[in-house]
Amino acid sequence: NAGVMQNPRHLVRRRGQEARLRCSPMKGHSHVYWYRQLPEEGLKFMVYLQKENIIDESGMPKERFSAEFPKEGPSILRIQQVVRGDSAAYFCASSPGGFSQPQHFGDGTRLSIL
């Protein structure tokens, strides 16, 4: 499958637990973006990464959220001490780079907090 791969597709956590969301970009893509979609709301940018570097994290909450894109392996979005308000669909997108290049989205991870 040459598309953007996200896992897990569904993730259930209890309040206070940690959530780890994974994203492998399309082959040949080195730019990864994370977006969050809350119910009845639009897609909101969270963070933009290239290999081993965070380029723009202006959309990510300052506390409890972190992201990485290591030299080897997928990009990880980590949410510590989850709260009910973190329940959302989290989408990863990738592009080959350059502002004009379209971003292609994975199927998303639906995070539910009990």
Added chain:
Amino acid sequence: QKEVEQNSGPLSVPEGAIASLNCTYSDRGSQSFFWYRQYSGKSPELIMFIYSNGDKEDGRFTAQLNKASQYVSLLIRDSQPSDSATYLCAVNGGNQAGTALIFGKGTTLSVSS
């Protein structure tokens, strides 16, 4: 704050008609413009992208861009029930490589057979 505005709809058209979806954006420095389609419970799927003023056609879809008016639209000809979805307008805000997309909240299109 950079914003992208779309009418939420629903926009209802009969099968075979032309559906016209509109979007305005606030950042005059925006460079690239994208239309995504999102079915309920699914991920956004890229439909069209446009960079220059004017029209760009791809099959039944035509994207139109007017930078002076900060306006971008998507026309869907010969609309089909399978086109029923939410259409998201997205704008890339600057001249930096790989900047993030700013999305509108989407317009829901309903095509009746």
